[in-house]
Amino acid sequence: MDGGGGTRPATLEEGRPTECVPPASLEANSLKKSSWGVLLTGIVGGTLVAVYAVATPFITPALRRICLPFVPATTKQIENVVKMLQGRRGPLVDVGSGDGRIVIAAAKEGFTAVGYELNPWLVWYSRYRAQREGVQASARFYISDLWKVTFSQYSNVVIFGVPQMMAQLEKKLERELGDDARVIACRFPFPHWTPAQVTGEGIDTVWAYDVRSFRGGDGRPRSHFPSVIPIQ
Structure with missing residues (x-):
């Protein structure tokens, strides 16, 4: 006789795991x-x-061992470069042209200007800027390593260099440039040349070198480096 007076509730079998089915929303x-x-x-x-x-x-x-890291030119640096170009003629090259500011500024001053830059993104951006400024006909940019370019066709050279490369670049420019050429260095001077003009101060300092001033009377480079390296 059931003393509970009702139906016994169903229970799970002992030891049997329960199964939960997640709702569709979960x-x-x-x-x-x-x-x-x-x-x-x-x-x-x-x-x-x-x-x-x-x-x-x-x-x-x-x-790289000798490099030209990209550091944009300041407005004052560009003004100082343009000042050093006053009265100058002939084609201009910016060695390591970065985002093209110097080349574009020179083109606006009437120069046929070329920029050589190893970074393709900067070259494409420079071309875009030149077109936007309306000087694409006189401002051209090329992807190239400066050590593989010959600068003999240029009368004006602009360089934003680093100390580690200036001595080697001196040798290259002495060999290749004509007597009427001018080299304009920004941020760092050349170690052996005597500048014809200096303007600006601090990071905006610009040095201008006239090739005839560091060439001998016969037109050959007055080199500060031995032409023959002795064999040890």
Whole structure:
């Protein structure tokens, strides 16, 4: 006789695990979160690849033994360069032209100006700027290593150099430039040449060198370096 007066409730079998089936809404939320995770991973990965692709040409020149890292010219530096070009004629070259500011400024002053730059992104940007400023006919830019370019056809050379390369660049320019050429150095002077003019101060200092001043009377380079290296 059942003293409980009612039906005994059903119980789970001992030792049998329970099974829970998530509602459809929970499954949908889980899939949605997974999709967002994949999308976010793709965006982050794509951004890193893009940054690497853009930044690598900027960084790799700085890892070379002798380099020209990109540092934009200041407004005052450009003014000082233009001042050193007053009364000058003939084609101009900017060695390591960066974003093209010097070349474009020279083109606006009436020069046929060329920029050589190793970084392709900067060359493309410089071409865009020249077109936007309306001087694309007289301001041209090329992707090239300065050590592989001959500068004999230029009467005016502008260089934003670094101390480690100035002595070697002296030798190259002495060999290649004509007697009427002028070399304008920004930020760092050449170690052996005596400047014809100096203007500005601090990082805006600009040195102008006339080739005839460091050439001998026979027109040959008055070199500060031995022409023959003795064999040890």
